[in-house]
Amino acid sequence: MSGRVPNVLSIAGTDPTGGAGIHADLKSFAAQGAYGMAVVTAVVAQNTQGVRGVVALDPEFVGEQIDAVFEDVQVDAVKIGMVANAAIARAIAERLRRHGARRIVLDPVMVAKSGDRLLDEDAVDAVREQLVPLADVLTPNLPEAAVLLGEEPDWSEAEMRRRAHDLLALGPRRVLLKGGHLEGSPTSTDLLCGSEGILELPAPRIETTNDHGTGCTLSAAIAARLPRMPVEDAVRGAKEYLHGALAASDRLDVGRGHGPLHHFFALWEGEGIPAR
Template sequence: MAPNVLSIAGTDPSGGAGIQADLKAFSANGAYGMSVITALVAQTTTGVVRVQEVAPDFVTDQLVTLLDDVRVDAVKIGMLANAEIIRAVVEVLDRYSPRHVVLDPVMVAKSGDRLLAPEAVGALREQLLPRVDLITPNLPEAADLLGEPEITDVEQMPAQAERLSALGAKQVLLKGGHFDGGDSVDLLHGDGVSEFLGSERVETTNDHGTGCTLSAAIAALRPQRSGWPEAVREAKLYLTEALRASERLEVGRGHGPVHHFHTWW
């Protein structure tokens, strides 16, 4: 039976990131996708024009209505926009205790536009992070969460992942894509074990929504696999191929999307 997987995130009209990318990644990885919208985002491949945040009580209504009816096997959390929405999501997580919660701490868009209010970082760190099973920050997001400078080499990753774990994250996937080099190296840290996961760096400008896509793929695969390492490794392979096939798409004039359905098209 296909798992039911929920995305809690903002929108992207261009289809490359946010809710739209999550639903594609869920489907591509064998899961039935569902969504609760936290913000309406006017954005394209070139940048963000405007963000219209959803009222926190309506975020609650969306979640409660869904969770009262549908079995949810995994949750992926993306853009939450502000502290009030974060608190609304935390209250629902505490009430329903869904399994396999993945947090992609979306703070800044690929274009550099901020998607999480600076004053909400503390709520994300102190209230939400201890309630999730896996967090998937890139290097700038990890630095923001910890309130420290961004690390500059791979050797610093284990210590930073441990500091993130100390904040309450059960599993940390620290993404090293911002480093230079022929390979993109991530670090999976949890249960006292750290594992470097390397993958080929695909040279392309079509990298819009890579973080959304990876975390969504992990959430889709976790109920179908025996543990986090297996789900993360397979999701990374999926993303690499989606990046490699992205040149078959022509979407926008900026950072284009990855090819979520590269296996079938």
């Protein structure tokens, strides 16, 4: 990219407390040295303890937001998070195809950290059929992966390998299947699956309740890095960034539930943008 700062677009819902959704995405983009933009799909009344209400925007208006960005700005990568319903999922897919969007990272947001549902039941098929095939990287956790495959999420780490290939068969170029929901191990292992095979990406677990927006943060960091490096390097670097943001989260005092990550842990410590 000849040193130009990449322009990265988030398509997602809101979080008034700033820990998830477009708020987390924009922080992650900035921390990775990218210029962040946002298209709002739904306005969510939530805090660190739970979701109180969701107002999904008109699908055509979501499409108009996407048009407004692409018709004026060179978009180097796109991160898709909460889409809320089937009509919005279809509108996003149609617009991204129309504009020839590149480097799409899809985080199939379905349930908030509090357990509150963020995706209508009838929208799963639209996400699977319309958005998943557009993704350069699909980043589901185990419950989300199970929903996409129409199965129960009671998987072992060995079973994850087979399921990663099943997810790849849905059409994305690569799948990052996150193993954070597996219990009983001090290590959390994610699997990066592509046509070339599976790469294991282990990381030590961090004991903290400040884990609100981890999926948003990781997928956004991957999108911010993709314009500058190969997918494997982008994923590795994004995981390192997420680990640091989790480890530093206790420096923040935000809310009485699942608190947010410290997205600017390195910048606020004067360490500069992470090198990888």
